[in-house]
Amino acid sequence: MKYTYYPGCSVKSTANLYQESIDAVVPAMGVELEELDDWNCCGATAYMSVNEMMSFAISARNLAMAEKFHRDVVTPCSACYLVLNKTNRYFNDYPEVRKKLGVALEAGGLSYSGNIRVRHILDVIINDVGLEKITGLASRKLEDLNVAPYYGCQIVRPMYYGFGAGEENEEGFDDPDDPVCMDRLIEATGATCVKYSMKTKCCGSSLIGTEEKQALKLCRGILADAENNGAHCIVTICPLCQMNLDVYQPKVNSLFGTKFDIPVIYFTQLIGLAMGKQPKELGLERLAVKMTRPMKQILQGA
């Protein structure tokens, strides 16, 4: 299965550990990711706050360049997933948007038909690779590891745009309030899935840079709920969620007097661990909140 890969800026820097784990696990699943040459930033939430049409235009450049390969575009970042899909949605739904983008792309020697499907790598692993395959690849015993799935916002919510493109996916690929696909995935790796209510509650996203206290408060809620339900670690699918919950966890502790010590890892790192790979190969040594002793013991089968 070959896809056009749109990595996004984060996995090239602060989320390099995500990319390392993706590289380590996808070949065994028969997934080939061919990076889109010369892709540009999707603009995330920030560009849209300043100029919407320009934000659509920069995303459209990526979609236009991807079109000649006639393959689904796959991204590991929830924000890129949302922005590229939103661009597609507006391009297809609003003739005035389509017209402007068409003219602008032409100025750059490009054109776009609106038919490229953009998918999150979680969707690809769950729906194209399949959970049975994941279970088949899992060799390390993880049943004592309690894993809390954290979905965040940008991947499950925007189904109201009819995201996930394609008739069969008109509704997006999971429920916006109570998604379960990652729960199933965790079970497929052999680990134990923690049930908790904050799995889709906002982590504060970019408020961490601008209204830090509010974002930290939201992070505290998520960490507390995961901890109270016995999680050894949290699994996430988004670079920004990972950054807030991991890199800012010590700050949550100092602000609220809590003592959270919960590693926040990417779902591909969990899959890699299940496959018996070493933490280093999976970028796990780059976590700000390091793997705890109980977690290591479980990994070593002690």
Next chain:
Amino acid sequence: MLEREVVYESVLDHDFLDEIYSLPGGHEIKKCIQCGTCSGSCPQGAVMDYAPRKIFSLIRAGFRDEVLESNTIWYCSSCYSCAVRCPKEIKITDVMYALKRIAIKEGKAKKGRKASALSKNFVRMVNKYGRNHETELMARYILSAEPFNALNFVPQGWRLFSNGRLPLMPHKIKNIEQLRKILKKIDELEEM
């Protein structure tokens, strides 16, 4: 709290409503039934000057400045909780984005000074390199918005840097000229 208790028709801004209606999908806000589902779903509701439901009622009543100068639009973290639950399928998050843009354009983003500084610096990064360079973005943001609070960012920066997660060099795309041509064209079209 609203400062003007009695509002006369003449001081209200009816163009504001047309401005919002003219956005793609903007006329949808006519359908708002003031049910409050959005406010109840908003993780930021408690710290907002006006939670989303009130924003819609203020827009419709023509309270232009109250809306644009509120902290609400800057506290919106784009989580889409409201939008997926709105019984009228109003694209609430997108309206918040539109309000951000109008506030920035008209210099009404006082309460969003930091958020708009972050966004503007982000746009600058992308227009310059075609990619975001997180290290430079943070540095520029701190200098422009929080120079006296710079130390606050150090521990997180260090945690990233010491774990090899903070590249010092930006990555520039090869065909940045093409990207700029596309953006320039949009600029021309939007001026028209």
